[in-house]
Amino acid sequence: DAKTTQPTSMDCAEGRAANLPCNHSTISGNEYVYWYRQIHSQGPQYIIHGLKNNETNEMASLIITEDRKSSTLILPHATLRDTAVYYCIVRSLDYNAGGTSYGKLTFGQGTILTVHP
Amino acid sequence: NAGVTQTPKFQVLKTGQSMTLQCAQDMNHNSMYWYRQDPGMGLRLIYYSASEGTTDKGEVPNGYNVSRLNKREFSLRLESAAPSQTSVYFCASSERLARSLSYEQYFGPGTRLTVT
Numbered sequence: 001d002a003k004t005t006q007p008t009s010m011d012c013a014e015g016r017a018a019n020l021p022c023n024h025s026t027i028s029g030n031e032y033v034y035w036y037r038q039i040h041s042q043g044p045q046y047i048i049h050g051l052k053n054n055e056t057n058e059m060a061s062l063i064i065t066e067d068r069k070s071s072t073l074i075l076p077h078a079t080l081r082d083t084a085v086y087y088c089i090v091r092s093l094d095y096n097a098g099g100t101s102y103g104k105l106t107f108g109q110g111t112i113l114t115v116h117p
Numbered sequence: 118n119a120g121v122t123q124t125p126k127f128q129v130l131k132t133g134q135s136m137t138l139q140c141a142q143d144m145n146h147n148s149m150y151w152y153r154q155d156p157g158m159g160l161r162l163i164y165y166s167a168s169e170g171t172t173d174k175g176e177v178p179n180g181y182n183v184s185r186l187n188k189r190e191f192s193l194r195l196e197s198a199a200p201s202q203t204s205v206y207f208c209a210s211s212e213r214l215a216r217s218l219s220y221e222q223y224f225g226p227g228t229r230l231t232v233t
Contacts, residue, residue, distance in 0.1 A: 036222075043121070043207050043224030044160065087159065098171055104150060105222060106176075107159030 009112040018075040022088030037084040085110040121225035140208030149191035153204040
């Protein structure tokens with residue numbers, strides 16, 4: 001799986017958009033970009049994923065560059081409850097020895113996002 | 118719909134003791150996973166079960182065993198606990214999304230284990 005590079009930490013004012021960058025310059029054609037977050041030692045929470053098109057859901061938007069070497073997670077109106085560690089993960093489908101597909105994730109250090117009042 | 122549940126939430130063991138961490142999911146997912154997270158670190162995969170009846174080693178399997186009891190339950194056993202196994206343990210499950218060749222993983226709340 002391609003490695004990712006994220007800033008260690010970022011700050012954002014409450015109510016403003018939070019834009020979290022991720023570099024994945026070695027991404028290959030069949031690898032997806034996933035974003036998860038972890039709020040204060042809780043279990044990680046899925047946010048969004050994409051392959052090459054931009055994606056939006058009720059939580060966030062994901063912008064993937066045309067060459068797919070980087071992406072940005074956008075939280076449009078950050079709140080204090082969005083303070084968390086955000087993980088950008090790039091991966092393809094995995095298969096076990098029996099040929100069954102599954103979806104393990106490899107977590108890096110992530111970006112600590114702090115939303116200020 | 119409880120999602121992924123884990124028991125216990127907290128546990129303190131002495132070196133050499135054994136215990137089993139329990140995990141269950143009610144989303145009818147095929148795949149289940151055990152991760153550990155050390156302070157200030159990302160999660161690392163211990164074992165996974167791609168489907169009922171199969172288990173495979175992840176990144177850090179030494180000192181652990183797993184059992185996929187049925188489709189719902191996936192347990193993690195420490196046979197002889199060591200201080201290096203002090204960590205937060207997360208269980209997760211996933212299913213292949215119909216509309217894409219990708220997975221979304223759902224995580225449990227974690228078990229905080231201290232080995233003294």
